[in-house]
Amino acid sequence: xxxxxxxxxxxxxxxxxxxxxxxxxxxxxxxxxxxxxxxxxxxxxxxxxxxxxxxxxxxxxxxxxxxxxxxxxxxxxxxxxxxxxxxxxxxxxxxxxxxxxxxxxxxxxx
Amino acid sequence: xxxxxxxxxxxxxxxxxxxxxxxxxxxxxxxxxxxxxxxxxxxxxxxxxxxxxxxxxxxxxxxxxxxxxxxxxxxxxxxxxxxxxxxxxxxxxxxxxxxxxxxxxxxxxxxxxxxxxxxxxxxxxxxxxxxxxxxxxxxxxxxxxxxxxxxxxxxxxxxxxxxxxxxxxxxxxxxxxxxxxxxxxxxxxxxxxxxxxxxxxxx
Numbered sequence: 001x002x003x004x005x006x007x008x009x010x011x012x013x014x015x016x017x018x019x020x021x022x023x024x025x026x027x028x029x030x031x032x033x034x035x036x037x038x039x040x041x042x043x044x045x046x047x048x049x050x051x052x053x054x055x056x057x058x059x060x061x062x063x064x065x066x067x068x069x070x071x072x073x074x075x076x077x078x079x080x081x082x083x084x085x086x087x088x089x090x091x092x093x094x095x096x097x098x099x100x101x102x103x104x105x106x107x108x109x110x
Numbered sequence: 111x112x113x114x115x116x117x118x119x120x121x122x123x124x125x126x127x128x129x130x131x132x133x134x135x136x137x138x139x140x141x142x143x144x145x146x147x148x149x150x151x152x153x154x155x156x157x158x159x160x161x162x163x164x165x166x167x168x169x170x171x172x173x174x175x176x177x178x179x180x181x182x183x184x185x186x187x188x189x190x191x192x193x194x195x196x197x198x199x200x201x202x203x204x205x206x207x208x209x210x211x212x213x214x215x216x217x218x219x220x221x222x223x224x225x226x227x228x229x230x231x232x233x234x235x236x237x238x239x240x241x242x243x244x245x246x247x248x249x250x251x252x253x254x255x256x257x258x259x260x261x262x263x264x265x266x267x268x269x270x271x272x273x274x275x276x277x278x279x280x281x282x283x284x285x286x287x288x289x290x291x292x293x294x295x296x297x298x299x300x301x302x303x304x305x306x307x308x309x310x311x312x313x
Binding site: 026045046048055085088092096098 | 217220221224225244249251252255256259280281283284287291
C-alpha cells in the first residue's frame, strides 16, 4: 500500500509544516516589534500580510522539496499520517491567541 | 435535435447533473424574483467595502455548501462505501477553488476591518469588546487560512491516485480526513466571521 501511494505523505507533510511556520512567525511578531514591522508588506493589511506570506511560502516550497526527496522512499503512511494529525492539532492550539499570547509574554518576560 | 449542453448533462452522473441544474435553476429563479420585486441592493449596502464584504460572505457560503457535500462523500470514501468517487473529486477541487476565492476577498476586506474607524478600532476602543478582536478575530483570520492546504492536499491525493485509493484503508483516510479537518476549520471561521460581522460590519 505504501508503495502504491508513495507521495500521499509528502503531499500532507507540507500542509502540516505550514501551520507551525505560521505559529512561529505569529509568536515572533508578538515578541519583537521590529520583526512585526519588517513583515508588514502591505500597510492596509498590516503584519498579517507577512505572516500569511511566510505560511504560504513554507507550504509551497516544502511541497516540491519533500516530494522529490521522499518520492522513492517506502514511507509508512499510517505513521506519517499520525504525525500530520498531531502537527495540525498543535498548530491549531498555537494559533489560539491566549496560548500564543502567553508564549510570547513568557519569551518577552524571560 | 441534439442540444450540446443537454446531451452533456445527460451523459454526466445523475447526482452531479441534478445538483448543477437544481442549483443554477434555484439561484436564477430566486434572484430574478428578488431583483424584479424588491430593492435587493439595500441588503448589501451602498459602499464599496460593503460589496467586497458581500462577495467574501457569499464566497464563504458557497464554499460551505460545496465542502459539506464533499465532506459527506469523503465520509463515504473513508468507510469504503463510496459510489460517486468522481463527484468527490469535483467537489473537493471546487471547494479548494472557493477556499482560495474566499481567502482572497478576506484579505481585501481586512483592509477595511483595520482602517481608522473600522470594526477593529471599534472593538479595541469599546470597553468589554477587546476580546472580539484580540481573541476571536485573530483566531478566525488564521484558522481560515488552514482550509486551503487541507482541501488542496485532499484534492491532490484524490486526483493523483484516483479510485485506487478505495482499496486501502490508510489511503482512504489520508485522502478524506484532511477534507473533514478543512471543513471543521471552515465552520470555525464561518461562525466567527458571521458573529463578528453581526456585532460590527464594515461600512
